[in-house]
Amino acid sequence: MKKVLNLALGLLVASVLFVSCSDDDNEIPQLKGNFVLNEGSANGSISLIDDDDKVTLNYFVAVNGIALGQYPQSMAMNDEYAFIVVTTGSGAGYVEVVTASDFMHYATISGLSYPREIAFADGKAYVSNGNGSDANYAKENNQVYVIDLKTMTKTKEIAVGAGPEKMIVSGNKLYVANSGGWSNDDNTVSVIDVDTDEVVKTITVKSCPKDMVEDANGDIWAYCSGVPDYSNYPNVSYTNAGLSKIDGETDEVSSFVLTSLSTSGIKNIAISKDEKTVYFMSDAVYAMNITDTALPTAKFIDATFYGMDVNPVNGNLWLCEGTNPGKVIVYSPAGSKLKEFTVGAMPNSTMFSY
């Protein structure tokens, strides 16, 4: 009875909050809104913030009547489906697939041990997987899985570096940030040809690349958080941290050294709406023109956050405070605070659907 009520509530919420904006019967209408992904502690969740700033907590549960699972890590959407990557703590991670039109459960991609991110190219999906370490926290390389989007199953495993995280598709290339995972021992970006699904190049960047964006010139910016030193915990220092800019044509790398890192964030870089300004975090949020040859010294927002995204339509920054309950604070492209929302526990990112 409770599940029926949950389902009814979910359908009601879905029908009230969202409208189809397409007249084309062949197109699947997508839900509209800002989906905040909350890692949670025992269980993750999704908070939906609509255009009227109404927040619906536990949206996934409201629609599906089922908890999302432990430690959802990232989320992405294509025309038909939204994909929520759930890492779990038990070695049985999965990608929960919901239909883009109503957010109802469609499939679960299983057989993943420690999935982190998902990207789409050439009619396929790619899931980065693995924690990057063995039992002694020594480096252990991992993989990217190729997913058949018709069957929602794994079709191929591509060996990459340790602890693969963020992936960016640029042309027919898939860039994979090898963060080192729990070993903190990697400083490479793997380049996969999406036509052959083979690694064609491995690029050396600063240490522990975790997050990436592509700019207007087609260059890839890798945020490298450096090797942490916990010996003076709770004071943590980082070595060889920086921003590495990978030329989209030649794959040549130019890096900027980051010092004074104090962020504990995991999504630390974002690109502006026009893709000409890179936002990144160290001891604050900074804004850097993609043609600059030196890091900015002026702080754009004098605070650090757990996650950072840019709304691709209006260019606002959505910054996640990793607390319980969590908070999302929205800043304008000019750096002024616009509004804030209380969301689920440990929000790490926002996915925008228009």
Add this chain to the structure above:
Amino acid sequence: MKLKFLFAVIVSFLSFCAWSQNIGVDTIQIESIDIVAPRLQHFSSTEKTVQIDSILIQRYDGKDLSSLLQKTSLVNVSSNGAFGALATVGMRGASGTHTSVNWNGIPVNSLTTGSADLSLINAGSFDQVQVIYGAVGSLYGSGTLGGAIELSNMPDWKKKSEIGLNSEIGSFSNSKTKLFGKYSNKSISYSGQAFFQYGKNDFTYTDFHDFGSPTERLNNNENRAFGTIQDLHLKINEHYIDFGAWYQVKEKNIGGLMGIGAPISYQKQRDSSFKAYIGWKKLIGKFRLEAKSAYLSDYLKYTDRGSATNTGYKTFSEIESKRWLNDANLRYYFSDKWSIDINGKYSWLKGITNNYEGDIIENESRLTLATKYSPQIGTFIFTYGKEWNSEVNPPEMYSFSSLIHLFPTIIDIRSKASTHYKRPTFNERYWNNSGNVDLKSENGWNYELGLMMLSQKALYGDITLDFNAYKALNDDLIAWQPGSGTLWKPINIGKTVIQGVDIEATHFLKVKNNNLRTSLKYAYNDAYNNDKESDNYKKSLAYRPHHLVKFSSDYLFGKWDAGVLGTLRSNTNTWEGDQVDGNLLVDINVGYRFNTKFAKIKLTGRVENLLDESYEIVRFYPMPGRAYYFGVNVIF
């Protein structure tokens, strides 16, 4: 504050009354049990102390202590899935870290986590299991906000010898065998046991956290354990000397969780522990002297392969602790009604794990002063305790308690005001990337008022009733809460209030060879955050049910016995505000005993979770459905 003042007035008045009694008794007659019994038992006479019925201990002999307490006592068991999975017990709205578990007076709570994992303790390994609700911090030390559990193996000075075997098989490929032997005469009392347990524990359950609520089978949930407990008591020229040793190993595969997808897990845990003590007691004139020294070593290895194909480990964690505990006590009897105790403790504590920045060693000492006065009107106890720790400096501790025979043989009244504290555990202080050496110790006051109706003839039998109301104020409660990412961190969450009532009634009916014993217990508890600065102000603490009900009825007729036992637990919330539904569990059992020329034999059968209820205690951890057990007990 008013309540505190009221208690102070009551205690002062009662103390005055007590002191005004004639205490000049030349001839002191000290009960021998007072000499032999564990020291703290001397001071438990004003506490609400419930001894688990030996019938129930025997019935659940093959289970762990958490199962026994969950079914029989007004305690809140937190279990990650039964059958050897981590299980802790909280009392009166407190958590597992606020329950002190003692074996023959030796605290066995984990040095590193602060709580005792009751899945490591066999229900049937002890002669006596006592639950002391609201045990005082000045006597028990750190971490007794909720109460204490005393596990005792008692000496027997009668000439006796027996050996025996208890064996049980059950659902999900469970089996357990205990071999035991006892020998005693006027100078020696020995008891020893060895036990072996195995369970595949691949039970099915309804996964109501997965799409379509499928029926799933838990795999990777195998559990095996073996161990031995040895007790030797000597009485030589009125010197009482005690030896005890307890060694056991448990290997447990940790099953997957409920939720989307199959319950996949590659986790495994091995626990081994060795505990040993030597004690000495002697009555010299009006002095009772006692000294005890104990050594405890605990080892835990946790591994997670992460995937079926991984031949190494995704996670490998070892944690070991060593403790050397020393206790000396001097009791002086002013009379057979009035005594004073001076107690000193010294403990050496060591934590060893790759999860700390090197080995951690702490030294701890404690001084306790306690006096007990028992005139005809009742019993009055005052205690004072002060602890010194090389890293954390706990506050001074006090307790005032009384038991008044308001209407002798009919109504007793119990009252208590005491302080409590809990120092941060090793993990809370030293765990890499999580621990916080600046955590404050919890501390606060407990108050209790109780009314007991002693055994009275009514409803064709004998009825007893015990009613208690309590309140505990705690500053700086420590709780592990979500930190950054998947990291949980211990923090002081501020002030909390725990208050409630518990009621226990028993009825005993005997008609010729028919005995019917019925027990009904109810607890109401409200544990909430009372910190005005907190976002959770006035919200209930996680995993604290408001209502607990325990019901049992046992019928004995000649060689047969049969019983039914029910437990009801109301809904709880998780730390994230999600609800865990309550549950109603019913067990039934039957037994038949007979004697042969060589042995006394008892055959038993039991059905647990008769209603086959799918439930959780901790969210996402499935609990087993209906299960059947058959046992045989043989004493030669």
